[in-house]
Amino acid sequence: MVVTGGxxxxxxxxxxxNGEDYxxxxxxxxxxxxxxxxxxxxKMAESFVNGDKCVVVLGDNIIADDITPxxxxxxxxxxxxxxxxxxxxxxxFGVVEYEPVGGGIADIIEKPxxxxxxxxxxxxxxxxxTVFDKIRELAPxxxxxxxxxxxxxxxxxEGTLDCHKILGTWLDCGTSASLLKAGALxxxxxxxxxxxx
Ligand code: G1P
Numbered sequence: 001m002v003v004t005g006g007x008x009x010x011x012x013x014x015x016x017x018n019g020e021d022y023x024x025x026x027x028x029x030x031x032x033x034x035x036x037x038x039x040x041x042x043k044m045a046e047s048f049v050n051g052d053k054c055v056v057v058l059g060d061n062i063i064a065d066d067i068t069p070x071x072x073x074x075x076x077x078x079x080x081x082x083x084x085x086x087x088x089x090x091x092x093f094g095v096v097e098y099e100p101v102g103g104g105i106a107d108i109i110e111k112p113x114x115x116x117x118x119x120x121x122x123x124x125x126x127x128x129x130t131v132f133d134k135i136r137e138l139a140p141x142x143x144x145x146x147x148x149x150x151x152x153x154x155x156x157x158e159g160t161l162d163c164h165k166i167l168g169t170w171l172d173c174g175t176s177a178s179l180l181k182a183g184a185l186x187x188x189x190x191x192x193x194x195x196x197x
Contacts, residue, residue, distance in 0.1 A: 001048045003041045004059070005032035037145025038123075039135050046132045053078065054131065056148075058123025062182050064168040064191035067124065074126040079160030081126040082108075082152055084119040085170040093120035093172070094149040096163065105156060105163055110141070110149040122170050125152070128160075168193045 004012050009031055019027040030044040042056055055071060057063070074081045084096055090112070097107040097116035108121060125148065134154045138146045155161040169191045173179040185191050 001028040001030060001045050002059075003030045003032055003044050005035070005041070035145065037141070038148035039138055039146035039151045042148075042151075043132065043135050043146075049129075049132075051129050053126065053128050056123075056125040056127065058172075060173045061123035062169070062171040062173065062186075062191070063122065063124055063166065064170070064193045065166055066193070070164060071126065074162075077162065078128040079162060080128065080131075080152060080155035081162045081164065083122045083124050083164050083166045085122050085166045086118045087120045088118070090115035090118050090120050092174070093122075094152075095120060105161065108149050108152055108156065110147055119165070120172075121149070121152070122166060123172065124166075127155075 002012055002016065009029075013029060016022070016027055018024070028048050030048075032041045032044060038056075038058065045054065053075065055067075055074075070081065070083070087093065092111065094108055094110050095112050095115045095117060096105055096119045097109060098104065099106045107116070109116065131151070134151055135146065137154065138150050141147045141150065152161060169185065171178055171182045171185070173182045
């Protein structure tokens, strides 16, 4: 299911159509009114997910790694799974703070001024079927959005959050520079794919 919004939602349908070019039998679309945040957008997929687990991928993220092994592992476990990538500019992202002993996750901080690590949380999330009840518990952040980081922190609090480091290329195309880089890497076919199996 593709959840989109704003003035250019129709462009997604123009490009993706029914998904035949990508080997799909069809695509469900939903339109998010306003800018309620990623967790608010996910709410629109509740009837589509229909009590199952789900994988969420942000449309402006490029992930070169094959995520199949992670999906299989998650399917056997449940809870929530997030992924990180070491970046030079962690203040742009959700960032993981590690426990001083043992290396477990102590916290996740959205766009921290003083990042506690260089590990950005990428836009790939796997959730069990409690995710929609958890979204209903969320309150809007200072920027007026239901934050995916707050959603992930509910799983962290209940001890069901798992985290993997992504090895291959990851790009968030949220700035003109990163969009340019993504275009160049795609054009030159230079996305690095690494397999940690
Ligand atoms: C969102 C999330 C952030 C995450 C990023 C990945 O940021 O809120 O935690 O690190 O996606 O692309 P946003 O695109 O809303 O700035």
